[in-house]
Amino acid sequence: MSDKKQLVVIGNGMVGHKFLQSMVSSDVMQDYEITTFCEETRFAYDRVHLSSYFSGKTEEDLSLVEPGFFEENNITVHVGDRVSNIDRSRKVVSSANGQVIPYDKVVLATGSFPFVPPIPGHERDNCFVYRTIDDLVDIAKAGEESKVGVVIGGGLLGLEAAKALKDLGLKTHVVEFAPRLMAVQIDDGAGAVLRKKIEELGVSVHTQKNTQGIVDGEECLHRMNFADGSHIETDVILFSAGIRPRDDIARDCGLSLGERGGIIVNDHCQTSDEDIYAIGECALWDGKIFGLVAPGYQMAQVVADQLSAKENSFSGADMSTKLKLMGVDVASIGDAHATTEKAKIYTYVNGADDVYKKIVVSEDNKRLLGAVLIGDTVDYGNLLQLRLNNITLPEYPDSLILPQRDGSGATGLGVEALPDAAQICSCFDVSKGALCQAVSDGATTMSALKEVTSATTGCGGCTALVGQVLNKELEKLGMDVNTDLCEHFAYTRQDLYHLVRVGKIKTFDEMIEKHGKGYGCDICKPTIASILASCWNDYVLETPHAGLQDTNDRYLANIQKNGTYSIVPRIAGGEITPDKLIVLGEVGKKYNLYTKITGGQRIDLFGARQEELPIIWKELIDAGFETGHAYGKSLRTVKSCVGSTWCRYGVADSVTTAIDLENRYKGLRAPHKIKFAVSGCTRECAEAQSKDVGVIATENGWNLYLCGNGGMKPRHGDLFATDLDYETMIKYIDRFLMFYVKTADRLQRTSTWMTNLDGGIDYLREVVIEDSLGLAETFEAEMQIVVDAYQCEWKTTVENEEKSKSFNAFVNSDKGDSQIVFVPERDQIRPARKEEIAAKLN
Amino acid sequence: MVNELMSKDVDICALTDLNENAGTAALVDDIQLALFYVKKLEKVYALSNYDPFSEANVLSRGIIGSLGDELVVASPVYKQHFNLETGQCVEDEKVSIPAYPVEIINGRVVLGSIG
Ligand code: SRM
Numbered sequence: 001m002s003d004k005k006q007l008v009v010i011g012n013g014m015v016g017h018k019f020l021q022s023m024v025s026s027d028v029m030q031d032y033e034i035t036t037f038c039e040e041t042r043f044a045y046d047r048v049h050l051s052s053y054f055s056g057k058t059e060e061d062l063s064l065v066e067p068g069f070f071e072e073n074n075i076t077v078h079v080g081d082r083v084s085n086i087d088r089s090r091k092v093v094s095s096a097n098g099q100v101i102p103y104d105k106v107v108l109a110t111g112s113f114p115f116v117p118p119i120p121g122h123e124r125d126n127c128f129v130y131r132t133i134d135d136l137v138d139i140a141k142a143g144e145e146s147k148v149g150v151v152i153g154g155g156l157l158g159l160e161a162a163k164a165l166k167d168l169g170l171k172t173h174v175v176e177f178a179p180r181l182m183a184v185q186i187d188d189g190a191g192a193v194l195r196k197k198i199e200e201l202g203v204s205v206h207t208q209k210n211t212q213g214i215v216d217g218e219e220c221l222h223r224m225n226f227a228d229g230s231h232i233e234t235d236v237i238l239f240s241a242g243i244r245p246r247d248d249i250a251r252d253c254g255l256s257l258g259e260r261g262g263i264i265v266n267d268h269c270q271t272s273d274e275d276i277y278a279i280g281e282c283a284l285w286d287g288k289i290f291g292l293v294a295p296g297y298q299m300a301q302v303v304a305d306q307l308s309a310k311e312n313s314f315s316g317a318d319m320s321t322k323l324k325l326m327g328v329d330v331a332s333i334g335d336a337h338a339t340t341e342k343a344k345i346y347t348y349v350n351g352a353d354d355v356y357k358k359i360v361v362s363e364d365n366k367r368l369l370g371a372v373l374i375g376d377t378v379d380y381g382n383l384l385q386l387r388l389n390n391i392t393l394p395e396y397p398d399s400l401i402l403p404q405r406d407g408s409g410a411t412g413l414g415v416e417a418l419p420d421a422a423q424i425c426s427c428f429d430v431s432k433g434a435l436c437q438a439v440s441d442g443a444t445t446m447s448a449l450k451e452v453t454s455a456t457t458g459c460g461g462c463t464a465l466v467g468q469v470l471n472k473e474l475e476k477l478g479m480d481v482n483t484d485l486c487e488h489f490a491y492t493r494q495d496l497y498h499l500v501r502v503g504k505i506k507t508f509d510e511m512i513e514k515h516g517k518g519y520g521c522d523i524c525k526p527t528i529a530s531i532l533a534s535c536w537n538d539y540v541l542e543t544p545h546a547g548l549q550d551t552n553d554r555y556l557a558n559i560q561k562n563g564t565y566s567i568v569p570r571i572a573g574g575e576i577t578p579d580k581l582i583v584l585g586e587v588g589k590k591y592n593l594y595t596k597i598t599g600g601q602r603i604d605l606f607g608a609r610q611e612e613l614p615i616i617w618k619e620l621i622d623a624g625f626e627t628g629h630a631y632g633k634s635l636r637t638v639k640s641c642v643g644s645t646w647c648r649y650g651v652a653d654s655v656t657t658a659i660d661l662e663n664r665y666k667g668l669r670a671p672h673k674i675k676f677a678v679s680g681c682t683r684e685c686a687e688a689q690s691k692d693v694g695v696i697a698t699e700n701g702w703n704l705y706l707c708g709n710g711g712m713k714p715r716h717g718d719l720f721a722t723d724l725d726y727e728t729m730i731k732y733i734d735r736f737l738m739f740y741v742k743t744a745d746r747l748q749r750t751s752t753w754m755t756n757l758d759g760g761i762d763y764l765r766e767v768v769i770e771d772s773l774g775l776a777e778t779f780e781a782e783m784q785i786v787v788d789a790y791q792c793e794w795k796t797t798v799e800n801e802e803k804s805k806s807f808n809a810f811v812n813s814d815k816g817d818s819q820i821v822f823v824p825e826r827d828q829i830r831p832a833r834k835e836e837i838a839a840k841l842n
Numbered sequence: 843m844v845n846e847l848m849s850k851d852v853d854i855c856a857l858t859d860l861n862e863n864a865g866t867a868a869l870v871d872d873i874q875l876a877l878f879y880v881k882k883l884e885k886v887y888a889l890s891n892y893d894p895f896s897e898a899n900v901l902s903r904g905i906i907g908s909l910g911d912e913l914v915v916a917s918p919v920y921k922q923h924f925n926l927e928t929g930q931c932v933e934d935e936k937v938s939i940p941a942y943p944v945e946i947i948n949g950r951v952v953l954g955s956i957g
């Protein structure tokens with residue numbers, strides 16, 4: 001055995017994994033040999049966003065473990081194996097699968113389990129808890145054959161579970177023992193508002209119900225009998241009646257536990273055995289269990305620091321929360337129930353809008369003690385900071401929650417008033433000072449700030465405040481919060497798009513005269529050219545447009561490193577006749593082009609000189625090819641699998657659909673390139689989920705995925721709608737694409753656009769499916785204009801002598817560029833390297 | 843900068859042969875030039891067509907425009923900017939490319955020493 005210290009981490013949940021990450025980035029990593037036990041069959045995943053598993057997120061999306069994490073950091077992991085015993089006298093842990101590992105230090109990160117009340121019948125079929133991905137898989141399966149679902153427990157998690165049942169299409173009930181929902185966090189007034197809102201969403205709420213037994217039902221699988229004599233019938237039951245710390249192995253080895261469970265730890269997160277630590281939801285600190293992830297993360301850091309001999313201790317955590325429960329905004333801060341002596345309460349109730357706000361302040365009216373917000377939580381960030389930093393309140397504290405109707409600006413005191421130490425992002429413990437530092441070090445956009453500090457990437461609750469800090473800092477640094485496209489146009493791309501449409505502007509000169517200044521540049525010219533094309537779809541090489549285009553668009557081909565170009569004819573859906581294949585081969589041979597099958601199911605011919613482009617394209621067009629727009633920020637390929645025509649598993653004709661889609665959207669100019677794919681069944685051979693638009697056949701129609709991406713930062717597409725018929729799907733795609741074209745930034749793929757879209761996929765569904773902006777018809781009409789105006793740019797070009805001439809290498813000579821040199825490789829050409837050119841030219 | 847092109851006047855082409863507000867390549871004594879016609883100023887500028895960053899003759903295919911008060915062309919390959927009048931690279935002060943005097947005379951584009 002090595003002379004390294006043996007560290008065993010029990011539990012690879014959110015907190016256990018955070019601890020491993022903290023260790024990896026500590027200075028003492030090389031002093032330890034780490035082994036971890038992961039009872040579940042999957043490595044750590046994001047339990048906080050567990051419910052998003054139902055809205056299309058996959059296991060990989062939720063995973064918190066970077067691929068290769070354990071191997072690269074030499075951490076031994078036993079997956080699907082539970083630690084069954086800690087022998088403190090021999091200092092070994094042993095596991096259910098028979099592993100026996102000696103230790104110097106142990107970290108318990110065993111989390112908690114959902115409490116299931118011992119109601120007779122609780123172990124019947126289709127009774128579940130809501131904690132792991134496996135639970136969700138089981139629930140979804142049961143949901144398929146069920147009509148009614150009941151959640152026992154109306155707390156935070158219970159309401160989240162109710163939303164999941166509702167989304168599975170079940171008639172949903174919430175049964176709560178207490179007189180109101182979310183009894184721990186909110187008061188009666190707020191509970192009433194919340195209840196009303198939730199019932200409006202079609203979920204029945206039953207409070208003060210004590211379930212006495214679960215027996216066979218008449219219409220459904222179960223009948224739940226309540227103490228008051230009433231009953232409900234249901235097919236599925238979810239228990240969400242609180243959590244209990246998993247302290248069994250700690251108990252067995254004699255560590256001190258709290259009276260009602262939980263492994264007692266000190267400020268260093270040490271248990272009663274100084275070589276054993278406990279962190280996360282299994283740990284009991286100062287008599288409290290913290291059922292949130294942020295305090296667990298703090299504990300993980302404390303222990304990592306202990307092991308690195310760095311001073312750090314856990315001093316409790318704020319349990320304030322802000323959430324959206326079934327679309328209802330809910331927040332609770334500090335002493336929400338006004339249990340502090342002589343506390344004063346201010347309440348604002350707006351029955352018409354279902355808004356309820358309450359603040360609890362100290363006797364002297366100077367300090368905020370707590371707050372409850374339902375229906376409108378924009379004040380949450382400000383209020384939380386007032387409380388955490390003990391900031392003196394304004395003279396009339398109720399002004400903090402009264403609506404600002406006269407435009408006088410909000411009272412919240414703003415981020416200015418916060419000290420540097422104020423914690424803005426609790427998930428990642430990022431202070432205001434750290435944010436300011438990051439901004440002055442150059443992170444001057446939200447995305448840069450996110451990347452550097454991780455703020456906002458957890459629960460997202462701090463986004464608004466982080467944005468305010470950023471803007472204030474930029475202001476202080478004398479920087480405008482600049483969203484201008486470039487120095488020539490003081491507008492965003494979205495503004496410019498609007499100006500072009502509304503002003504019916506047709507040329508760049510007109511645009512810069514009316515709305516810009518200077519001569520333009522390599523940023524605004526292609527951007528405006530693209531907008532003009534999205535709106536009016538004119539021929540891109542028309543004189544006023546030609547000089548605006550990036551070189552690829554200007555020469556309708558992709559420039560290569562030596563100044564030559566590639567040629568990519570469209571091969572819609574990847575389908576090509578043998579005759580056409582022969583033409584490509586012949587053209588390649590005749591002009592001595594390097595040929596390659598691309599990653600987009602078509603054929604690329606490389607090494608064409610600028611002056612050869614028109615003649616080569618003429619041959620291709622005569623043979624029935626058209627441009628593939630491989631050069632454009634526009635539709636590239638619609639990849640397809642072979643589909644039901646040939647494949648024994650296919651349930652629909654993916655090839656025909658792919659070809660139809662490609663032909664419909666070819667030529668659409670957009671903020672960035674757009675790729676589609678169509679798969680004929682769920683095996684997904686066309687990899688549709690990695691495309692901007694992905695279509696997968698089902699028994700009942702087409703599933704539509706949006707905003708996927710391969711490339712630099714892969715993203716799985718979101719499942720947008722299911723079982724669509726072809727016409728509806730086209731409508732949705734029209735609307736989606738036009739909305740993207742209209743609102744995205746320059747060079748923003750749909751995936752980054754989606755990541756930045758306020759409200760995300762749900763908002764997109766509102767716009768596209770529910771037509772919340774009232775623009776659906778306009779989008780469809782605008783798309784039709786583009787579709788109707790389609791022309792093959794290469795056809796137009798080769799038919800126009802003047803335009804063809806502009807491809808000549810030199811205006812005053814018939815010669816070509818003599819410095820373009822090729823050498824042979826594997827029976828084809830490749831660009832010569834610098835030394836090879838020198839040798840050849842001399 | 844002194845170089846071999848400056849000693850003689852060369853008639854290159856008609857002004858109407860040039861691409862408006864864009865570049866056009868020309869060949870003079872085996873030297874590749876990038877000509878840029880800025881319509882608003884009724885002026886033509888000439889730089890070497892060779893892009894020292896991509897090591898290819900491509901500058902005539904770049905987009906022209908302004909950065910502050912400077913008129914510039916952006917390389918189509920890696921996007922560095924060069925001043926149209928001086929050939930100075932905006933991003934890297936150590937790099938500059940040859941710039942040539944050029945005039946519009948009677949609708950013709952003429953390269954040469956002026957005055
Ligand atoms: C030829 C090809 C590689 C190949 O030999 O297979 C290729 C070649 C280039 N890709 Fe690609 N990409 C090719 C398929 C892909 C794919 C695979 C696919 O489409 O299924 C991807 C990942 C999928 C995706 O886009 O989500 C891909 C992701 C990129 C990216 C990264 C985009 C991103 O959002 O992260 C770039 C850079 C960019 O666009 O900014 C890029 C840029 C380029 C450029 C245009 C770089 C450039 O500016 O010179 C290359 C030009 C080639 C040329 O001259 O024709 N290429 N590129 C493929 C052409 C497909 C086609 O038939 O049109």
Ligand SMILES: Cc1cc2nc3c(=O)[nH]c(=O)nc-3n(C[C@H](O)[C@H](O)[C@H](O)COP(=O)(O)OP(=O)(O)OC[C@H]3O[C@@H](n4cnc5c(N)ncnc54)[C@H](O)[C@@H]3O)c2cc1C
Nearest residue numbers: 011013014015016039047082083110111280281291292293
């Ligand atoms: C649906 C849902 C929504 C939530 N929403 C939020 C939210 O919005 N905000 C928030 O802050 N928190 C939220 N939480 C709570 C948050 O998920 C927990 O606070 C967090 O997961 C606690 O991390 P942990 O590592 O302590 O426990 P866990 O994540 O539960 O990890 C413990 C792991 O240890 C394993 N384990 C246990 N015993 C052993 C053993 N003997 N051997 C090996 N492995 C073992 C368990 O199987 C488990 O995988 C939510 C939880 C749920 C279920």
Ligand code: SF4
Nearest residue numbers: 560598599604711712
């Ligand atoms: S991966 Fe990079 S090098 Fe390869 S084709 Fe794409 S852009 Fe070019």
Ligand code: FES
Nearest residue numbers: 425426427458459
């Ligand atoms: S507070 Fe959760 S992400 Fe910042």
